[in-house]
Amino acid sequence: MTSSEQISSLEQLQGELERKAVKLQSEKSDIIKQLKELEPQTVSALQKQIDAGHGIPEVIQQIMGAVYQQLENYQQQRIEEIYKFKVPLLYQPDLNAVDWLSHSFNEDELARQITYGCESFIDANQYGLYESIELPLVKPLLATERSYAVFDNEYQIDKQQGLNVLHERVMRLVAMMPHSSRFTLLDLDGFGSNFIYKNDLPKTRPVSDDVHKTLDDIAADIKRIYGLFSVQVQSLLDFDEGSRGNEDFEFIMVANFPRGFDRRSIEQLARIAENGPKCGKYVFLHIDEEAEFPSGTSLSMFKNLEYLPWRTLKEGEAGEGFFPVESTTMQAIFKGIQNSEKQETELRFEEGTPFINDFEQWWQADPVAQIHTPVGGSGGKKNDLRIWFGEGKDSVCAHGMLGATTGAGKSNLYHTFIMGLACRYSPDDLQFYLVDGKQGVEFTDYRSLPHCRVVSLYTSPQLARSVLEELVDTMERRNELFTQYGVSSFAEYRKAGQPGGNLARIVAVVDEYQTFFEDDRDGLGSELMLKLVSQSRSAGIHLFVGSQRFNVAGMQKQQAIFGNMHLRVGMKMTAADITALNEFQAGGKALLRSCQEVGQAVINDALGDDSSNIQGRIFRMTDDLRKELIERLQQKWHDSYADRELESPVILNGTEQPKLSENPQLLHVLHHYAERPDDNQWREFAALPQHAAGLGINEWYPVEKPHVFWLGQQQNIHGQSALILRRRQAENLVIVGDNAEARLGLSGMMLAQLPVNHGHCDAKAYLYDCAIEGSPWHGVLQQVAESTSIETNVATHSDEFAAQLNELTEELSQRQAVASSDRHQLSSIYLFISEAQRAEALQMSEGRFGTPTPSEQGQLLEQLYSKGPELGIHVVLAVDSYRALSQLMERAMLSKFRHRIALQMNEEDSFKFINGRQASRLQAAGPKPIYALYIEEMQNRMEQFKPYAYQSQEKLTEELEQLSQERQRWEA
Template identity: 25%
Template sequence: MPDARTELVLAVRRALGHARAAAQHRLETIEEELAAAEQHLKRVRRAAEQVPQRAGAHRDQRLATLTERYQQRIAQVAGEAGAAATAVAPGAAMAGWPDWRPTPAGRTEAPGMARIGCTGVTGSPTVPALVPLLDDGHVALDGDDRIGCDAVVATLLLRALGRAVPGAVRLTGYDPEQLGGGLAGFAPLAGPRLLTFVGPGGLGRHLDDLVDDIRRINETVLAGEYRSLRELAASTGRRPEPWRIAVLLGSPGEELSRHERAQLDRITRAGAACGVHLVVRGVELRAGPTVTTVSVSAGTARVSGYPALPVRLDPPPPAELITRTCRDIAGTISAGPVPAVFGDLLPQREWTEDATGGLTAPVGDSPQGRPVAVTLSDYPPHALIGGPSGTGKTNLIYAWIGALAARYSPTELEFYLLDFKEGVSFARFAPGRRDPSFLPHVRLVGVNVNTDREFGLALLHFLGAELRRRADAAKRHEVTKLAELRAEDPQGRWPRIVAVIDEFQVLLAGNDALASEAATLLEDLARRGRSQGIHLILASQDVSGIQALWGRTALIAQFALRIALPKARRILPETNNAADGLPRHHAVVNAESGAIEANRVVRIPAASDRDTWHELQHRLWRRRPEGLSPPRLFDGDAVPRLTEAPDYLALAGTDGGPREPVALLGETIDVRAGSARLALSRSPGRNLAVLGTRADEACALLDSAARSLVRQYPAGTARFDLACLDRDAEAAARDLHAALPAGTGLYDLDTLPGLLADTGDRLAADDPGRPARPHFLVLYAVDAAATRLTAKFDGRSGLDRLRRILHIGPERHTHVLGWWRGVARMRDDLGGVGSRTDQIGAWVALDVQGTELGPPLYPRAGGPAWYPRPWRALFFDRTVHRNAEVIIPYGPS
């Protein structure tokens, strides 16, 4: 059952229809009354002239009274008629030429009748003379005034063009006498094929084409559901077919063949309901309810609807007005057809669909105006979208997401959205600073990740883990498909998942380990995801050179649903070139892996407009389930802050401090917004080395680590000391020193040896089984002290003391968080080439090439597959990692 809003819309549409019909009926009645009043006035005047002269005074008074009375009545009727005429012929259908401009009718509004002049006798109030045409009938002109007939034709055509959106009226001209000269002013419409001419001898073929159009519209567009295109447009707000006006300017004495007469009669009877109309002169139309005859003579006309009233014809529209209007229409059409309407994709009632069998929603409408739905299910399970830049790929994704989100609730459907191109196309689905709303179905939004392929890989790992979880649940319930699992476990939460990866080729670009791993994960998801309700939508501007994808036939075969935008390449097979000639705002939808016979042309709505989208998103957001958390937003251009990290906010001090403190270093590049954590337990090697020359990032790493440690210790339960040996780091060191507990030492190049000596002495005196309170040494650019630390201090160099602290300190809860400005410099401080680096259990590399990080720092030969880039770091903890992971250091506090 339709909801209250739908019922209200239908009621308003019915009321508008009744009002228009009433206004038109009132206009016809008033015109009859006006004609009767004028005839009666004439009779009164004639009778008065026959009264004998002896009754002159009484006669004159009586005549004046009757004349005044009937003139008032005529003025009243004329006023009512003018108001009624304005109602049924608004805007461009009525306006005079000096102020005339196009005023296209609304989506559910009828175009109305067209004014050709004014009715009424000389000296009496005038009433607009209207002629029905669009959606109403046909016009036949006759009479001896050829110029007047041509003026009526031009008036009708220009008013029809002005009451329709550009391209919604198509004209054809049959003019064997002047060879199209009678429609010369409309010639600019010939460019976009809105005006075509029929040559001499082509009338029969032209009438056949019009009859075929009427038959097709009745069979495929109206299809028994509606009686006319007017009714369809009023009910649905869509008009899938243009109006077709055939202007037939026959030659004097031209005879029609029997076949031509029969076809003309068919058009006369059935054409108006299908938007096919005739405007004829010199060609006989049989009288009927849809035919209006206009007889023109000496600048006046008689119209069959109100033959008693003479019509003073309006002057013909200025030639420059016709030409300018037609050029504007042609220019609009040349810019491309208008898109469909996003609201047409939305259901009358939201969140009523069940995703058990799949996800079905329209992405646009067909050339016949009917919604074209696409499905993601067991078949087809996944979709591939392609189109060059500017063809509307992102807009198509918006339309599809909106249509799905309006039909399926967040318990039925979840989205994971990733955009590898530079930009924030998907950011609107997540909360922003000015707008807290978000699309309730979206669980992940990744933007500006064109340099963070690791995040795409993380998404594939996450989906793979979810696939295994669902497969395990299916095994427990002894089923194989998501639909069966939902039936066996109705209390479980098993929504269908749609992962959209825009510009996915970035993830697979290159011939490296990451691309190979991503392709393998994609293939597994594409092959097994269909049965567990995990669907992939991959989009790209150009996929012609992606060897990692097209070299895997088993992978590409899973993407049976193909959507090709204009000029798309390799989305459809080479033998299927349906996308080559597509206009703007259109796409080819093919659910059979590109088979030509499965092509469907779709007109895509404008869904990317922020205001249009926000209306839907806010409405769904207000209906979101209670307790639903916002989606994870990963912005590759944003620098995360420690104080906003969930893991930092969850840290809390305990009496005596934690048994195993954790230093937070940065944000992991993962689906869940986690922190890169370094556990500083009482185990050998629990020290951190920050490697690289980027001072701001190195300082930020040390700052985050120290602040997160402080948060875990009540005052006085842990000791912190800082040493800064680089001028570029002095400001950062002072800021951190101010944030650390009172009593924290701040050392420089001259005082660092004393700190190391004191710390070494304390460690020697400590009982390893019962260490003193935790001690954290934060050393900025420690390699700068190499020369100073080689000097002997009580018989031992400072480097020896540093090595001993690194070696035995962690077991006594003393940990070094040090920054070395190069891998070679750190190795020199640890004993030179060939020395062991076991005392460095974890490291974070900044602008260091992967080849510099080989054994013994990194267990694998050749080092990790890593290339440095701004505000990214490579983190490796030998007690946790098998492979190093890329992290984003937290920004300065």
């Protein structure tokens, strides 16, 4: 007898016993009624006879005897019937009593019923039996149209008790249906802490931070499954296993309901609870009785709700309730499921990369003709799902694209692809450009992958197009190199021994690639993409892009672009998107419709031709394994190239401010030179193009003592915003704008860069910090100064600053007396004035005829920024508004500041400061990230960039320590 037949017999047995119990109760009621109808006097007389020891009258004996006989017959019959029935293992009331380690999880047992307690029977020895019996109490589950709820312990003895009921449901269901169950675990109040075993479950629905999105996805699944019904089937349970295919029974477990839910989400959840069961979607609610429902909602919205008892049962105890599942039982269940034969449907990355633990086999693949890696398996095969780029024996595969809806496993495929290639090819043979769309952070961990040249997160459309532009520029530089050495392609160049230096294949992986075409009125993104995909294969550059669908809004010349995208990878998509596909033929579309599970994919490397479709499952790449592999790849690099400094990747983040410690140009200087560069080395570095981590500047004359100060990151791949201070007139900097974090960050990071440009004896700094004592900004610049090896004189009060001005004025006079031929030997001096709007002694006063007149200190400062730069004295002034600046100097004096940085300001100030409204629109998209404008007055040049900004004491300390470590070799 199968388990299903056994449990069906159990239901029939319970029904029969319940009918007998009702009949017996009715008979007992009749007897009691007869007794009550006896005259009270008769009852009194009977009682006296009994008390006197005369026995019980015959009529009473007959009535009571009949009752006892019926009870005995009923219980004896019930016990005999029960002993003919064997309780199925998966329906044992106490899961802890089951030997899960010896249980086979290879087959699913559909949970047509669900337990809610157990019955036990009177002392078996009274009837000559040899063992006691516990029989589960069951209710229908898959065959019913109900949702279930459990309350917290109403006596508030144990708030966890209700949640434990939910955990017992999860463990029982996953043990019964390890391969056909799926769980959606909603814990909005606890951030997932109430379902710590989530990652151990075989299949879970990814839960979005937006619960509406998750519930809408479930509702969409219900609607889709309803579309599969016919006259013959009225529910998912009616389908046989073959026709049910990959459709799982899904259990939506909700903790602490309704905490974290708003009206809309509760209404949607109630609709799912009512309509979901027919489609295999069942809602289980754990009700927090202390939580209030949003206005207009209540538990009554769940019309099909049935309550589960929360009472904890103990061993040998009967009744409605549950036995809490012990952690060891959970571990045994999960271990058994993982070791079951059907677990092959979720392939591990290790199965496609068997050499994962053998360093000697890493980086052995040859990139000359192509690069390739398995990303999954189909059917019984473990690794025949493959992605490749390059030239095959009879085919080519230049570029690829991926279409997959949210939750289909797109991110996991990226990780499997990237790490598979990274294990097979060395950084000398393969490099990555990894670009996440505007909302993406999937590639965060790859900042330290040795193969990465660019990692861009939360990428804006402008920045995304700059990636394409850089790839096109790289392609053209390579083609020029090939022409120079008489070869026509990347493969020929490699075979010729790479005479012009090492070239690696480049793979650009771009998630949410529709970002290329957003806000692109002139079609630049489409033009760049078309040029890249049609010409870059021979240069060894390949593009792999993904989105929720293949064709995206805003793309022009789509047919021409897609005609060069030989590789098409499809995962779960909406029915409408599949129907509208032109990238797959009819056979491919049919396969895509069956991709309903996470990780299922159809791969085609022949422009979508039906003869080249392969359907299978993508390897599972866990976060822990990915992070471990990245660390091991770093170690592999250090072991293999101990004498080479690993080139730092370009890190871009659309929501964060850049870090000076990640500036590739600065890192090139620090890593390339064993000690602080001399004049010739600085000139060599300045002339390097930006794509080679140089400044791209030819105007670099050592006699002018040029020094570079990086300000932040431009809105392109390699561009770093920097100013060059030289021994010329007006070589000063003024920073104006409302953002204190940016003013402080710009001043602080310039101060932090002094040891890069100067030895400890070659420069001196003066700092007047006007920040309010007790404010977050107070003392920040002093902390920066203390982290450098440059002597810094710090003033925090007006009298201290007056002494600084007098000292600097005297220094200025002495330098004016030095012969011009010897002035280049003078050390550099920098005066930083932070929060100058608070320097009252610098503010102009009303003169004799009502015109503003500089103060005494203002006049001294004016001498410094007017005459100092040619003599090596530079002023860096930071002020919060143009109005405040106008109180410190006359407008004509602004010409003495060749370098200007504008932060967000009002439109009037923008026009006055930079002769345009651009500074008033810097933060049009929101306060973060912070943007700035750098204006080089003499060259009439303006560029927008993201400045270095102060964020917190902790982050500043971390940044300063990192910079100090990077400079360590120079200062040893």
